[in-house]
Amino acid sequence: EAQVTQNPRYLITVTGKKLTVTCSQNMNHEYMSWYRQDPGLGLRQIYYSMNVEVTDKGDVPEGYKVSRKEKRNFPLILESPSPNQTSLYFCASSLRSTSGAGELFFGEGSRLTVL
Amino acid sequence: AQSVTQLGSHVSVSEGALVLLRCNYSSSVPPYLFWYVQYPNQGLQLLLKYTSAATLVKGINGFEAEFKKSETSFHLTKPSAHMSDAAEYFCAVSDGGTSYGKLTFGQGTILTVHP
Numbered sequence: 001e002a003q004v005t006q007n008p009r010y011l012i013t014v015t016g017k018k019l020t021v022t023c024s025q026n027m028n029h030e031y032m033s034w035y036r037q038d039p040g041l042g043l044r045q046i047y048y049s050m051n052v053e054v055t056d057k058g059d060v061p062e063g064y065k066v067s068r069k070e071k072r073n074f075p076l077i078l079e080s081p082s083p084n085q086t087s088l089y090f091c092a093s094s095l096r097s098t099s100g101a102g103e104l105f106f107g108e109g110s111r112l113t114v115l
Numbered sequence: 116a117q118s119v120t121q122l123g124s125h126v127s128v129s130e131g132a133l134v135l136l137r138c139n140y141s142s143s144v145p146p147y148l149f150w151y152v153q154y155p156n157q158g159l160q161l162l163l164k165y166t167s168a169a170t171l172v173k174g175i176n177g178f179e180a181e182f183k184k185s186e187t188s189f190h191l192t193k194p195s196a197h198m199s200d201a202a203e204y205f206c207a208v209s210d211g212g213t214s215y216g217k218l219t220f221g222q223g224t225i226l227t228v229h230p
Contacts, residue, residue: 004158024212033217040124042205043159044222058217090158104151104218 023091138206
């Protein structure tokens with residue numbers, strides 16, 4: 001089954017304790033991206049990756065890191081989490097489309113709480 | 116820069132009534148437009164997308180949307196609401212080109228369906 005898998009789905013942590021949210025897709029997609037969803041703000045892009053070893057900042061990258069060492073994996077790293085990073089996080093992937101109209105496939109989300 | 120505005124953070128309808136969710140966009144180039152649906156505790160899934168082929172776009176579950184360039188709108192409609200349509204709906208825009216899979220999302224509209 002074609003899917004984007006995120007782990008963990010739920011996490012409660014404390015300020016400053018480094019954490020990683022993993023994301024893996026089995027569709028051989030070139031493009032992967034991380035979004036955060038906050039009430040009233042919709043989804044905002046954190047980082048994206050066009051392909052292996054190619055990553056770039058989205059609209060809200062502060063406090064986050066990513067890496068793309070393999071095509072299927074795109075982990076999100078919070079080096080020193082703070083309470084304002086409490087949010088619902090989504091990983092998404094798509095085929096690289098020159099028309100820009102490729103469909104994004106989303107994971108089920110990771111709900112993070114930073115105390 | 117592109118942006119999306121969804122009018123109404125909450126919409127409530129009776130089962131069998133017309134569903135109308137409003138979306139207006141701003142884009143400096145011809146846009147690609149999307150509607151996504153998010154059911155509770157799930158990721159987003161694509162309802163439909165506009166890629167300039169036809170102004171009236173039909174999607175899954177009986178939904179459709181009409182692209183109106185003069186009004187910069189892409190409203191989502193369904194003739195008869197069903198209880199299973201209760202979810203949060205997001206309008207999104209992509210300007211194509213080098214943006215590839217980057218979507219800019221609206222704030223979301225929560226649809227409630229009453230028996």
